[in-house]
Amino acid sequence: MKYYVRTYGCQMNVADSDEMSRLLDARGLGPTDDPEVASIYLMNTCTVRQHAEDRAFSEVGRLKRWKAASPDRKLVITGCAAERTREFLEDRFPHVDLVVGAKSIGDFGPIVDRLLERQPTDLGLDYAAGAMGDRVSAFVTVMRGCNYSCTYCIVPYVRGRESYRPMDEILDEVGMRVEEGTRDFTLLGQTVNSYHRNGGRGRHTDFAALLEAVAGVPGVGRIRFISPHPYYMTDRVIDAMASIPAVCEGLHLPVQSGSNSVLRAMLRNYTREQYVELVARLRDAMPRLVLSTDLIVGFPGESDADFEKTLSLVEDVGFDWAFVFKYSPRQGTPAAGLPSWPDDIVEARHRECLERVERIAIGNRSRFVGTTQEVLIEDGGFGRTRGNYKVRVDGDLPAGELVDVVITNAERATLEGMMKNTSCDATTPDRSSNCPKAFG
Ligand code: 5AD
Ligand code: SF4
Numbered sequence: 001m002k003y004y005v006r007t008y009g010c011q012m013n014v015a016d017s018d019e020m021s022r023l024l025d026a027r028g029l030g031p032t033d034d035p036e037v038a039s040i041y042l043m044n045t046c047t048v049r050q051h052a053e054d055r056a057f058s059e060v061g062r063l064k065r066w067k068a069a070s071p072d073r074k075l076v077i078t079g080c081a082a083e084r085t086r087e088f089l090e091d092r093f094p095h096v097d098l099v100v101g102a103k104s105i106g107d108f109g110p111i112v113d114r115l116l117e118r119q120p121t122d123l124g125l126d127y128a129a130g131a132m133g134d135r136v137s138a139f140v141t142v143m144r145g146c147n148y149s150c151t152y153c154i155v156p157y158v159r160g161r162e163s164y165r166p167m168d169e170i171l172d173e174v175g176m177r178v179e180e181g182t183r184d185f186t187l188l189g190q191t192v193n194s195y196h197r198n199g200g201r202g203r204h205t206d207f208a209a210l211l212e213a214v215a216g217v218p219g220v221g222r223i224r225f226i227s228p229h230p231y232y233m234t235d236r237v238i239d240a241m242a243s244i245p246a247v248c249e250g251l252h253l254p255v256q257s258g259s260n261s262v263l264r265a266m267l268r269n270y271t272r273e274q275y276v277e278l279v280a281r282l283r284d285a286m287p288r289l290v291l292s293t294d295l296i297v298g299f300p301g302e303s304d305a306d307f308e309k310t311l312s313l314v315e316d317v318g319f320d321w322a323f324v325f326k327y328s329p330r331q332g333t334p335a336a337g338l339p340s341w342p343d344d345i346v347e348a349r350h351r352e353c354l355e356r357v358e359r360i361a362i363g364n365r366s367r368f369v370g371t372t373q374e375v376l377i378e379d380g381g382f383g384r385t386r387g388n389y390k391v392r393v394d395g396d397l398p399a400g401e402l403v404d405v406v407i408t409n410a411e412r413a414t415l416e417g418m419m420k421n422t423s424c425d426a427t428t429p430d431r432s433s434n435c436p437k438a439f440g
Contacts, residue, residue, distance in 0.1 A: 003029050004038035008056050009046025011226055013079055015139040015188050016105050017044045020078065023109045027116060035066060040074045045081035047154055049328035053081045060093050067095040074098065074115060078105065083158040103160050136378050136399045138182040142170050142210065143189035148229070150256075151267050152299065154330040155190055164195050167205055171217055178219035183400055183439060184376055184384075185214060186224045193228040193237055207232065208240035215246040221402070221439035222376060223247045224388065227254055227294075230270050230278055242285035246439075249286045250388035253279075254294035258313025259306035262299055265335075272313060279317055290320045290387030297353050298327040298346030300338035307349050314356050320364045320387070321413070322357045326350050365389070365410035372420065377401040382414075390414045402439060 003024050007017040020042060021031060032038050041063060046052040060077060067075050074097040077089055083101030090099060098115050100108060145160045146153075174185060187210070189195060195207040207225075214223055223246045228237075230253060241247045257263050260271050270278075283289055295310060314322065326346045329336040368389070375383035377397045383405075384390055392414055393405055405417035 001029050001039045002032040002037050003040035003042060004032055004035045005042045005044065006059070007044045008052050009044075009048060009080065011139055011186070012141070012144075012188055012190065013044050013046055015141050016079065016102075017042070018139070019141070020044070020105070020108050020112075023112065026109075027112070039070075039072060040076060041066060042076045042078060045077060045079040047079075047081040047084045047158060047330070049325065050330070051328065053085075056081050060089070060096065064093070064095045076100065076112075076115070078102070078108070080154070080158040084154065102158050135182060136376065137184040137186065137384075138177045139186045139188050140170060140173055140177070141165065141188045142192060142225075143195050146190040147194070148191065148269075149267055149334070151265065151334040152296065152327060152330065154333055157332055159190060162191065162194060164197055167197060167210060167213060170210070171213055174214055174217045174220060178217060181400060183219070183221035184224075185220060185222065186226060187211075187214065188226060190227065191229040191232065192225045193232040193234075206234075206236065208234070208236040211237070211240045211244055211247055215244045219439070220246055222386065224250060226252050228252075230255070230268075230275055233278055233282070235281070238282055238285050241282075248386040248388065249288050250290045250292075250386065251282065252292045252294075253282075255313065255317075256294060256296050257299065257302070257306070258310035259302070260309075262302050262306050262310075265301055266296075266299065267334075272309065276313075276316060288387070290385075290389070291317070292321045293317075293319050293323075295322055295324045295353060295357075296327050297324060297349040298341045300327070300335055300340060302327075302341070302349075307353075311353060311356050314353070314360055318360055318364060319357065321361045324350060324353045324357060361413075362411070365413075365415065368407040368410050368415060370407065372404050372406050373415075373417065375403050375405040375417065377403065385415070392416050394418045 005017050005021055007013050024040070029040065035041055043056060043059065045056040063075055067073050075095060076098045077096055078100040080102045082089065082099050083103055086099050086101060089096055098111070100111055104111065143162055143164045145162045146156045147162045149156060177185070193207040195210050197205040211223060214220060228251070233253065255275050256266055256268055258272050263271060279291065297307065297310065329340060373385040373391065375385055375391050375393060377383040377399055379399055380396045381393055382390060383393060390413070391405055391407070393403070397403065404420040406420060407415050407417045409416040
């Protein structure tokens with residue numbers, strides 16, 4: 001029996017889909033890329049903006065035909081939109097078999113057991129569930145939920161309050177992934193750097209300690225994390241980032257706006273000046289830091305002058321890249337009741353902000369041309385730098401290979417480069433030569 005997974009939204013959802021897939025694998029099901037051969041269609045939804053939710057709902061509607069083709073097929077809707085709109089989904093789409101909200105993903109195993117028990121047994125179980133972990137890069141969830149109340153954001157409502165995974169559980173998962181071939185780890189959480197645990201005998205674990213512990217797992221080559229909140233980017237965390245060789249010099253640090261009055265209305269608990277000062281400390285500690293961010297344009301009350309401040313922040317900080325989002329009112333959040341800007345104003349701001357971000361990004365990328373970057377090959381001719389730029393290399397190496405690459409072109413978001421490993425024996429990786437390297 002096969003299952004098909006469709007994931008909308010953020011990396012947290014991708015990680016949740018992976019976790020649910022593993023649970024299905026453990027029950028003897030096998031993954032497929034073709035919904036037509038699948039008996040279970042798992043759709044993991046996002047609700048952070050209306051657009052994401054609309055796309056998921058229209059897919060649920062279209063799946064009426066998929067479901068009708070065989071009564072044994074099961075349509076399972078999970079994730080954040082499922083949490084927010086359970087009743088609507090059940091009423092509006094009777095062909096949906098199971099709705100599992102984001103807060104219940106931890107119980108997916110027993111929930112799906114109940115669904116599978118209702119399955120006729122003649123579908124033919126496929127026990128050859130392949131190992132999923134043949135990937136060089138993996139996401140590991142370290143915390144869930146969010147204790148903030150940013151006034152635009154639905155996440156705290158659909159994912160609940162923060163909870164932190166025990167450190168030994170995280171380290172076990174990292175160790176398991178290393179055995180499967182993973183070298184590059186991204187620690188995940190809605191406010192990932194708020195991670196802490198109160199250990200026994202007064203021992204307190206914070207995010208810096210977690211970074212150190214993950215780096216200590218033999219075989220871990222690279223560590224990143226998303227998404228941190230500026231508030232928890234403490235000196236301890238900055239020091240850990242700078243001093244632990246495995247922690248990469250790439251940071252995605254959402255700022256949302258460059259205007260203090262908008263930041264205040266968003267309840268972001270920092271000012272533009274504090275953010276800029278934080279970036280200065282980060283760059284002092286890591287001069288080669290690649291910095292990216294999230295920006296929202298068209299927030300209620302965002303005046304032309306406020307918007308200009310976001311544009312000037314993009315210039316002042318010199319972000320290497322950014323996601324720019326049009327504000328989308330989410331029902332039940334404090335900002336949803338505030339007057340919205342007309343679409344054309346939001347559109348225009350979005351376009352202008354994207355242009356500004358792109359102009360700065362191209363300028364920043366050009367600094368890489370002619371430099372040598374350590375690239376981790378992910379997929380044939382593609383890999384990533386430590387700063388998280390995707391690079392197309394002039395050859396086809398096995399995933400997991402670490403090579404020095406001279407960047408030859410940085411006009412596009414995916415850089416181009418030439419490998420320096422021209423004449424060597426790839427079976428004896430050696431850090432001192434230009435051969436493919438091993439993680440030290
Ligand atoms: N409208 C637009 N963008 C939003 N984000 C979160 N909520 C909204 C919303 N209501 C953006 C923020 C956040 C990213 C994950 O999504 O920029 O950092
Ligand atoms: Fe949403 Fe703010 Fe929490 Fe991020 S910190 S998930 S933007 S409420």
